[in-house]
Amino acid sequence: MSTGPATLTERRSGMKQQLSDYLELTKPKIALLLLVCVAIAGFYASGGQPDIFRLVNVIIGTALVAASSCVWNQCLEVNADRRMARTSRRPIPSGRLSRYGSAVFGTMLGSVGVAYLLATVGWMPALIGVLTWVLYVCIYTPMKQWTPWNTTVGAIAGALPMLMGWLAVNPTLDIKAISLFAILFFWQFPHFMAIAWLYREDYEKGGMQMWSVVDRSGTKAGLQAVSGAMALLLASVVPGLSYIAMPNITYMLLSLFGGTIMLIASLRFFTSRDERTARQLLFASLFYLPIQLGLLVILPSGV
Ligand code: HEM
Numbered sequence: 001m002s003t004g005p006a007t008l009t010e011r012r013s014g015m016k017q018q019l020s021d022y023l024e025l026t027k028p029k030i031a032l033l034l035l036v037c038v039a040i041a042g043f044y045a046s047g048g049q050p051d052i053f054r055l056v057n058v059i060i061g062t063a064l065v066a067a068s069s070c071v072w073n074q075c076l077e078v079n080a081d082r083r084m085a086r087t088s089r090r091p092i093p094s095g096r097l098s099r100y101g102s103a104v105f106g107t108m109l110g111s112v113g114v115a116y117l118l119a120t121v122g123w124m125p126a127l128i129g130v131l132t133w134v135l136y137v138c139i140y141t142p143m144k145q146w147t148p149w150n151t152t153v154g155a156i157a158g159a160l161p162m163l164m165g166w167l168a169v170n171p172t173l174d175i176k177a178i179s180l181f182a183i184l185f186f187w188q189f190p191h192f193m194a195i196a197w198l199y200r201e202d203y204e205k206g207g208m209q210m211w212s213v214v215d216r217s218g219t220k221a222g223l224q225a226v227s228g229a230m231a232l233l234l235a236s237v238v239p240g241l242s243y244i245a246m247p248n249i250t251y252m253l254l255s256l257f258g259g260t261i262m263l264i265a266s267l268r269f270f271t272s273r274d275e276r277t278a279r280q281l282l283f284a285s286l287f288y289l290p291i292q293l294g295l296l297v298i299l300p301s302g303v
Pocket residue numbers: 029030031033034037086151152154155158159188191192195286
């Protein structure tokens with residue numbers, strides 16, 4: 001053990017580690033996909049001709065508020081995270097960052113994010129940002145310990161950023177805005193039921209009441225995945241039903257194709273309920289979403 005003063009190299013690598021720990025607290029991979037969703041919602045809401053500054057501003061503001069919510073989520077879940085293998089190496093449970101310092105960091109991110117949204121894209125996206133934060137941190141996070149319905153609440157929080165992207169460029173929420181929200185909402189059921197099954201032992205150790213924990217047979221998790229995938233398939237077709245111009249048949253056919261793959265992966269998971277089909281479903285969900293949303297950009301349907 002070294003007792004002397006830290007060398008410059010040691011201090012530099014300590015700082016690098018701290019920076020990467022703070023970054024890890026913001027769950028950057030989830031945030032990245034979420035921001036792609038926000039960007040696509042904004043692009044789509046503007047009929048393919050967005051005010052680029054508003055779009056960039058809503059992405060920056062949402063990134064800050066979402067990062068804040070993820071930091072606070074980990075400040076509140078430190079005891080559960082410590083008990084689960086998947087999360088025990090996170091910066092707070094492993095002791096690399098303090099809970100207090102992280103809470104300050106999370107509060108700063110959130111305050112700057114809300115102020116930024118207010119200043120650049122107006123009160124509507126800012127209000128949805130605050131509501132999403134409250135739903136995720138104050139309701140979903142503690143709810144994980146009480147009831148498996150937590151996922152439904154988490155999925156509302158996961159889908160609301162779509163409306164932030166939309167409202168930043170278009171003040172009217174129409175059927176297409178609602179269908180974008182619905183796509184992201186229903187997508188989370190196959191996405192998360194696969195995860196809930198893969199980590200069911202971990203979740204049990206952490207005291208988390210997921211469907212895969214309260215029903216060890218996996219039937220309920222499987223049913224939730226299949227129901228979510230069915231609703232997703234229907235919701236994904238809606239943006240193609242243009243009521244001004246012609247329905248966009250290419251978009252609708254490709255959406256039906258993608259939705260069917262998600263449904264087949266969910267049905268396979270439901271019938272087999274094993275590691276392989278759960279991993280395939282998780283993998284399919286992570287591929288499906290950017291492709292499905294990308295279709296909205298490359299095959300616009302007369303917003
Ligand atoms: C009920 C809602 C959700 C829950 C409970 C949930 C939970 C999780 C968990 C636990 C993982 C880690 C899986 C692993 O370690 O193998 C994960 C991965 C992932 N999730 Fe979700 N998620 C939800 C919604 C979302 C949303 C809304 C997005 C973005 C639009 C998203 C994007 C991702 C991505 C990109 C990954 C892979 C990256 C990684 O492993 O960290 N998730 N999700």
